[in-house]
Structure formats: structure tokens, C-alpha cells
Amino acid sequence: MPHNIICTICARGGSKGVPNKNARIVAGRPLLSHTVNQARSSGLFDCIAFSSDSADYRRLAGQAGADLLIGRPDELANDAAGKIPVIRHCVEHAELATGTTFDLIIDLDCTSPLRLIDDIVACVELVKKESVNNVITAAPARRSPYFNLVERTEEGRIDLARKPARPILRRQDAPECFDMNASIYAWTRAALFEREGLFHPDTALHVMPEERSIDIDSELDFEIVSLLLERRESQL
Known part of the structure; x- marks a missing residue:
């Protein structure tokens, strides 16, 4: 059963649809800080590793509480770079830095910050209890x-x-049918490093409601997420 758990948070600096979106202020703090704070508040992780080609993003992530700040090489920071190689790079460097082999990898996307800690817990439990090797999240289409x-x-x-x-x-x-929301991905280490692609016979799904599933890809998305996060913060 997995017991060493890492959270990876990967944020590329060169967004075109919403420039510099991960550093823009939402509900009083930079967007990326909401995801780092969720990871820290969950108490689930032995290590929170933040990967970016942007020194500014790494600085903000450190201020928010990330344990490791990992520079992403240029070949993994362009428009053609896939998500899985970026996460592998982050995990490999975190393992070197900590001397730990992580059994379970949970990736949280900064641009889908409306998740709850309960959603993260549910994905971890799916891997632990259902003996699946990877989990994705989505909303009803x-x-x-x-x-x-x-x-x-x-x-x-x-x-x-x-x-x-x-x-x-x-x-x-x-x-x-479901719309993937880019919020949470979970892998066993073997599944992340020994398999190619995201979908496999034992891939599991954690379903989240639409109001927790908006992935920021446009200014309109940004405005909606800002509104919902500010409303949530005001109710705490």
C-alpha cells in the first residue's frame, strides 16, 4: 500500500490565453497559491514539489509553502511539451533532493483551483483502496x-x-459522458514511469460537480473562477 506521497504542482510561465495567469491575484492571493495552500492544508503529502520555468512562479510557490522549487528545462516548457514528462521530471528531481522514492504521485493543476480538499482525499483513497494505478477527475458533460x-x-x-x-x-x-477538468491526477509510481498515456484498463474516475471543475483557459474562465473563489472565501 502506498505510504510515501508526493504532490506535484506544475505551472508553465508562458500562458497565451490568459497571460501570467498563475501569478494573477484571485481572492487576495496569486492563483497558484490557492493550490499550494490546498496541498499543505490537506496534510496528505510527505513533499509538495512545485515545478516551473518561471522564477517568479517558483518564488510565489515558496512563499505559499511548497517544500521544493524545481526549475523546468526549456524542452519541457514549450507548447509541445506533454504533461506526463513534466510530472516525471518533477518527481525524479524531488526524489534526488529528498532521498525518497515516492509510491504515490498526486498532481494538482493551478488553473483548476475550485477543488476541495475532500476531492484530493477521494483520489488518494481510490488508489489506496481500489487498487487502481491512476485516477483522473471530471465533471458530468x-x-x-x-x-x-x-x-x-x-x-x-x-x-x-x-x-x-x-x-x-x-x-x-x-x-x-464526462468533461475532464484538469484538477487532480493520481498515479502509482509504476504507472507514471512505466506506462505511456493517461488512459488504461484500470484508470479510475473521481466525479466533481461543475462548480468545482472550471479550468482557466480564457479571461471568461478567470472571471468565473475569481467570483466563485471570492464567494467561497467570504463564507469561511
Whole structure:
């Protein structure tokens, strides 16, 4: 059973949709600080490692309570870099720095800060109790590829993204679908380092409501997340 648990928080400095979003002030503090604070407040982690190509982001993460601040190399900081190699790099450097081999890796994304600590706990428990090797989080989809999500085909025709075997007349009758929310990812060490890709036969899902699942990718997203975080802070 996993017992050495690391939290990785990875934030690239070069955002185009919302420039410098991870350092922008939301509910009184930089956006990235909310995620570092959640990790610290959970009490779950033996190490909280923050990875970024931005020295400013690393400074802010240190002020928020991250244990390790890891510089991300240029080849992992461009638009083509995938998430999994970045997390592997972070874990490897954290293991070298601490002399610890981590059994369980929990990655929290700064741009999806509306999660609750209970969501993080649930993902950890899924790996520990259900003997799965990785967990993703998602919200119930607002559109169904079987009913009202369409795509343009190579021939230029508009059609359902996924054609059902027989017509579906009500969205409620379509297969259950989810929108990944980029909030929490969990892996055993073997799954992270020995498997490729995110989806495997034993991948588990933790479902979160829409109001905790907004991933900031635009100014509108930023405004909505700001509103919800400020409302939450005012109710504490």
C-alpha cells in the first residue's frame, strides 16, 4: 500500500490565453497559491514539489509553502511539451533532493483551483483502496457526443461526434459522458514511469460537480473562477 506521497504542482510561465495567469491575484492571493495552500492544508503529502520555468512562479510557490522549487528545462516548457514528462521530471528531481522514492504521485493543476480538499482525499483513497494505478477527475458533460456535440467531418459534413448504433431522442438516454477538468491526477509510481498515456484498463474516475471543475483557459474562465473563489472565501 502506498505510504510515501508526493504532490506535484506544475505551472508553465508562458500562458497565451490568459497571460501570467498563475501569478494573477484571485481572492487576495496569486492563483497558484490557492493550490499550494490546498496541498499543505490537506496534510496528505510527505513533499509538495512545485515545478516551473518561471522564477517568479517558483518564488510565489515558496512563499505559499511548497517544500521544493524545481526549475523546468526549456524542452519541457514549450507548447509541445506533454504533461506526463513534466510530472516525471518533477518527481525524479524531488526524489534526488529528498532521498525518497515516492509510491504515490498526486498532481494538482493551478488553473483548476475550485477543488476541495475532500476531492484530493477521494483520489488518494481510490488508489489506496481500489487498487487502481491512476485516477483522473471530471465533471458530468454538458454536451453529449451521442446527442448534441457535433463535428465537421473530413468531407465537410456536420454530424454527431459519435454516431450511436440507434438514434437517441433524449439526452438523458445517451451514455454517461464526462468533461475532464484538469484538477487532480493520481498515479502509482509504476504507472507514471512505466506506462505511456493517461488512459488504461484500470484508470479510475473521481466525479466533481461543475462548480468545482472550471479550468482557466480564457479571461471568461478567470472571471468565473475569481467570483466563485471570492464567494467561497467570504463564507469561511
